[in-house]
Amino acid sequence: MSMTRDAGDGERQGRGTGESAIAAEVEIAHHSRLAWKAEQLRVWDLLQLVTPWLLLTVSTAVYFSRVLPVSGDRFRAEGVPVLGLVAVCVLWVLFGHTLPLRRRTLRPVPAGVFFVGLLALCVTLMTYSGIFLVFTIAGFFHAYLLRPWPLGVLGVLATSVALNGSAMRVWSGPTPDVLAEFILIVAVQTAAIGVGILLTARSEPEERKREELVERLEAALHENAGLHAQLVAQARESGVQDERQRLAGEIHDTLAQGLAGIITQLQAAERTARMRGETEEHVTRALRLARSSLTEARRSVRALAPRELGRAHLPDALRTLAERWSEEQGITAQVEVTGTREPLSPAIEVSLFRVAQESLTNVAKHAEATRAGVTLSYTGTEVLLDVRDDGRGFAKEDGAGFGLTSIRQRIRGVGGHVEVQSAPGEGTSVSARVPAIAPGGTTAENGVGR
Structure with a gap:
């Protein structure tokens, strides 16, 4: 039974391992694509944060260092x-x-107010020096944060007008050619x-939603990993419990029965101690049962089949069992x-x-x-x-001993069921019904003589 269970477990484990490997590859590929897109978003967020500071630092x-003198009246008049x-x-x-960007609290109205103030500061700084055109470029980046998107396009237009208007000196009486060039540049x-x-x-x-989905999926995977570990632990505990129950049944069916027979034979030897030769017969039987119980104990440790089944198939093993039982009892x-x-x-x-x-x-023992x-x-x-037997039988409420319980559990473990019929003075019948499962694991339909 252990070998059959181990083979089935091995097959399921192999199949589960293959499916897990395929699922893992699909998950890795999908996670790589999402990770690449998430990385793009992180780069864009970093660019949004750093660009205004970089442009302001460079232009200042x-x-x-180059435009304003280090001292003099001009430094005080313009520099301060x-x-x-x-x-x-x-x-x-x-x-x-x-x-607001770092805290993810930037809202459309504050973003618009910030953009207007930023553009006003840039235009004011450009009246002192054209080098602050560099800082004005930050308006293009912030326009991407304006919502809805038409406001963003309007922000790009305003930034382009302010930037190119100061660069081309449109505000100080431009020529028609300069004005046309200005309009074309702003439009493009x-x-x-x-x-x-x-x-x-x-x-x-959509990318933001995918990023949130990835985070939720990762959390779900961690949760599933924890649940899987719990299931594995429960399955291991269940397997240990089943094995303990199986060994309990094996010991009851072998050692307990053998020792009970030894006690019976020794009690008979004690009762007939005065009859010469009879004691030797019972002692001989007790020794034979003791040796048999020892052999069965070693076999139970190795979880092998009964020794009768090791030498013959089930019908022959049952005949051997019945002959030995008849001789002893x-x-x-x-x-x-x-x-x-x-x-x-x-x-x-x-x-x-x-x-x-059993x-x-x-x-x-009882009938x-x-x-x-x-x-x-x-x-x-x-x-x-x-x-079946023609013994004294028993009442229904007396049929819950360990032996009958072990029989029911053993047969239920192979997909069958047991019926016990008995009444006081009418004997007992124990009937077990199991599916005819062949050694390969399929249900037999065509008979094969053995």
Whole structure:
């Protein structure tokens, strides 16, 4: 039975391992795609955070190092106001842009207010020096954060007008050619960046949802891993419990029965101690039972089939069992086999043999019978085993001993069921019905003689 269970477990484990490997590969590929997209989002978020600071730093450093003299009246007249405006820009970007983005609390209305103030600061700084055109480029990046997307395109247009208007000096009486060039540049720039805003507005929410989905999937995977570990632990505990129950049944069917027989024989030897030669016969039987019990104990440790089944198939093993039992107990026991013999799995044969063995032991211990019969019937899809005696029987409420409980559990473990019929003074019948499962694990339908 252990070998059959181990083979089935191995097959399921192999199949489960293959399916798990395929699922793992699919999960890794899907996770890689999502991770790549999530990485793109993280890069874009970082660019949004860093760009205003980088552009403000570069333009301020160039202005104070190259454009403005290090001292003199001009430094005081222009440098102090620019330095104040830069300080305002630092606070404006920090509280209106950086902190809301890091905390993910940026909302459409505050984003629009920040953009207007940013553009006003850029235009003011550009009146002092054209180098602050560099800082004005930050308006294009922030326009991507304006919602809905038409406001973003409008922000690109406003930034382009402010940037190119100052660069081309449109506000100081431009020529028609300069004005036409200005309009063309603004239009092309707005269209090019506006398309990016439109595409981002459509794709970014989906990407954000995918990123959240990945996080939820990872949490679910961690939870499933914990549940899987619990199931494995429960299955292991259940297997240990089943094995303990099986060993308890094996010990009861072998050692307990053998020792009970030894006690019976020794008690008989004690009662007939005055009869010369009779004591030697009972002692001989007790020694034979002791040796048999020792052999069965070693066999139970190795979880092998009964020794009778090791040398013969089930019908022959039942005949050997009945002959030895009749000889030891002095009670006539007959074995009858009906139907066409079918090859059965070792688990089925062991279970049926143990039912017969336990039933005959109960007959010897409790029934006070003069005859017993064992019938093994092959019906094609099922195998029936019936053990009956003409003993004193028992009431229904008395049929809950360990022996009958062990029989029911053993047969239930191979997909069968047991019926026990008895009444005081009418003998007892133990009937077991199991599926005719062949050694390969399939249900036998065509008989094969053995």
